Amino acid sequence: MIVVRPIQPEDLAQLLVLAKESGTGFTSLPVNEALLQRKVALSQSSFAGTLDNPSQAYYLMVGEDSDTQQIVGTTAIEAAVGSHSPLYHYHLGQVIHCSHQLGVHNAAQILTLNNDYTGTTEICTLFVREAFRRGMAGRLLSRCRFMLMAEHCALFASIVIAEMRGVSDENGRSPFWAWLEQHFFSLDFPTADYLTGLGNKQFIAELMPKYPIYVSLLSPQAQQVIGKVHDKTQPALALLEKEGFYPNGYVDIFDAGPTVQCHLSHIRSVQTCLRLQVDISQPIAGQQLLMSNISLGQYRAVAASGSIAIKHSKVVINQATANALGVNQGDTVRVLTLL
Template sequence: MLIVRPIEERDYPALYDIAVESGVGFTSLPVNEALLKQKIERAQEAFKAQITHPGNESYLFVLEDTDTGEVLGTSGIEASVGMNDAFYHYHLGKVVHASRELGIHNTVEILTFCNDYTGVSELCSLFLREKARKGLTGRLLSKFRFLFMAEHDQRFSNTVIAEMRGVSDEQGKSPFWEWLEAHFFSMDFPTADYLTGIGKKVFIAELMPKYPIYVNLLSKEAQACIGQVHEKTKPALRLLEQEGFRCRGYVDIFDAGPTVEADIHNLTTVQNAQHSSVKISNTEMTADSMENRLVINNKVSGFRACIVPIQNSLHTFDELPIPAEYADALQVENGDSIYHAPCPKRR
């Protein structure tokens, strides 16, 4: 059975392997032992903390196969970004150069350096290992966060964003960064990405151009990748767009990948979610009478999430019939409150 739970110290070897496997451009998991262990410590502190409003908490979860004990993926949430370290973006806008007398009217796109998303919550560190990318696993690893944030909304901002990985090749070369590198940074993309991942961001403010960049001055290759995602990121972007996330013109300062945003309580999963009490059931189910539900318990440090098959004819608003083995995995008993939403298979 696959469950999502808070990360623990024993998960460090798996987290390191995931950091290596995720490759260049996955900034939130740098291949650095001290920083990865620090991420685990910060997460453990966040799960234990009593919170009345979002602060510098960082929540990191793992996907575990309970049959083997193997960690197959990670998923995270930053409660409030940019409060300690500056949180940079480019915003894609327009300026008009016009002369009525000459009958000339030119609209030009520009990139403006900004900190507009300071204080919002961020989805991050989502990575599912190659061998686990099947069925509903990816949906579980992404969507459970929406229920967790809605259930514990005092811990998060109303606005949540996700930075999507931009275009780069297998060697980590980004067309957008190559233009910036040539004119301002003299530093390759993997190095800049790594420095950001380990928290050394001061070089950005020191070297980044201070004035808006005219997009038509960039190389054709750099222009083409603005707002585009890495090939491996397209499924994650589609899933978020189905939830209601939209790009408002903000892109990453390194690879120009889009940042998408939404209001937590307007997300499709949250809109369709409901609270019920647990009713442990031993009823056998057939495929045509079964539906999948994404279910979380209402705990923080003892948080658990999984996809539960239930018999739809027994489903009521007040009670959710859960097979005993799934109740054990969720660490709930008869009468306990749970939060759940539909989790249909991809069409």
């Protein structure tokens, strides 16, 4: 059984392995042990509720195989992005060039640098190891965040975003960044991506063009990938689209991958997440469910068989599932059916 839980210091070695496997463009898991250690420490304080500034909370979770204790994936929530380090995006808009005298009316797409998403909640760091992508691990690691937010909604902003990895080749080269590199940065994409993952964003403010960029001036290759996602990111995007997330013209400043958004109360899993009492016995004709306890510090989530009795506001689960969730008879859990 895969059990999602808050990350612990002893997970650091496995987390570093996953960071290496995630590849270029996965900024939230940089291959840097010291930084990952700080992320683990911040997450521990966030789950414990001991941060002086709750807006800096970062909830990092791992999916662990209960039989082997192998970490199969990661997932996270950042409570308020841009509160301690600037968050940059490009917004894809348009300007009109019009001359009534000459009878000319042309629309031109432009990319404008902004910090519009400052203060929003970001779901991030969703990564599943290759061998576990065909099962329930991906859906569990994605949707467990919504069960946590449904239970502890006061900890999060009203708007939730997700930055999707943009297009890059097998060598980690981004067509969009290649154009920026040539004209403004003289810094390759893996290096820029790595520096951003380390929290070093000063170079963005120093070197990024200050004025809107006309899309027509970009290379054809760069234009083609604006708002497109990496092949490996397609399943994650599909899950979020089912939840109600949609693009609103914002793209990543490095690879032009789309940022999608949704109001917290409009997220499908938040709306449909049931709050039920636990009845520990053997489920009869059970269905596959996603379930979590309602704790913050001892948060647990699993995908397991169970029977929902709406009339009695109960869910029937077996003892093994109850043990994995850390709940007893009569306790309350959050329950989601599969999309």
